[in-house]
Amino acid sequence: MVSAFLPPVLGQSISETIIPDVKTTLNLFGMHLRKVSGEWDYPVHAHPQYEFNYVLEGEQLIIVNNHSYTQRAGDLVLLRPGDSHSSQSGNGKPFTYFCIHFDIDDKILISLLSRLNHVLFESDSTIAHKLGPVLSKLVEISKSIAGDITMSQRMRLQSAVFDLFAQLWEAFSIDAHLSSSTTYEKVELAHQIRSRLQGLVYQQFKLELPYDSHYGIDDIAAELGISASHCYRVFRQVFGMSPRVFLSEQMLHEAKVLLDDPSLSVSQISGILGYRDIAHFSRQFKRWYGKSPREYRGSTDE
Known part of the structure; x- marks a missing residue:
């Protein structure tokens, strides 16, 4: 049974800060850390979730909606639901990448994601710079998982992904003020x-x-x-x-x-x-x- 929130009797509180309700559902799918050979060639596909694709070393050629992008170490790609994409080695050599598929019911965040017009965020961009440390943290958590995921690992993954969204919001706000701040x-x-x-x-x-x-x-x-x-x-x-x-x-x-x-x-x-x-x-x-x-x-x- 849900216990209702009841306020203290009027006049008993000396000071108070009310934190607005946080009601967000986050789903993570197909998260993986993968090193592939120079012959790697993933066919064209699409999925109903958002995707972050982050290259750790080497070079990836990713084709999104018939547009080609060369993704190097530290570069981040954001794919929207329904984007058709394929990937292969960018230089015929092995490369390593980290990938997250997710959906979230937060309307403000979805509104933000829909306004990010770029697919590729290079390593020297504000967004890649802000998100890089959190993505590295997610990579380290992923490396610690062997077989079934534990409850503590699952909570740490979710916590890091929410931190990723927070950094994304802050990075977007910086970029928005440098260009057109109206939307932000x-x-x-x-x-x-x-x-x-x-x-x-x-x-x-x-x-x-x-x-x-x-x-x-x-x-x-x-x-x-x-x-x-x-x-x-x-x-x-x-x-x-x-x-x-x-x-x-x-x-x-x-x-x-x-x-x-x-x-x-x-x-x-x-x-x-x-x-x-x-x-x-x-x-x-x-x-x-x-x-x-x-x-x-x-x-x-x-």
């Missing part, structure tokens, strides 16, 4: 809006305000120094939904978590979420979910 700033602004919206969910626990009051989103826009219309427009462009719909989804999630705790009555939950009465909460929950809170509880007990 828009995505970063949308991320700030989302973080503050998640914070509003917890503020509902402390404020005696009904959910459907207009408190919150306009205030966020003002704090960020933008108009409410720009706030809505940027958020929708990046996440494909309005800030208010996103906030509703977050509130629905928290309501379901609380309803999954049998020690809490529906009346208590409506109060925790900031509703003026149980009827108001029940109507809102049914608009979100199509069932009343009690009907939801009944369906999860089946």
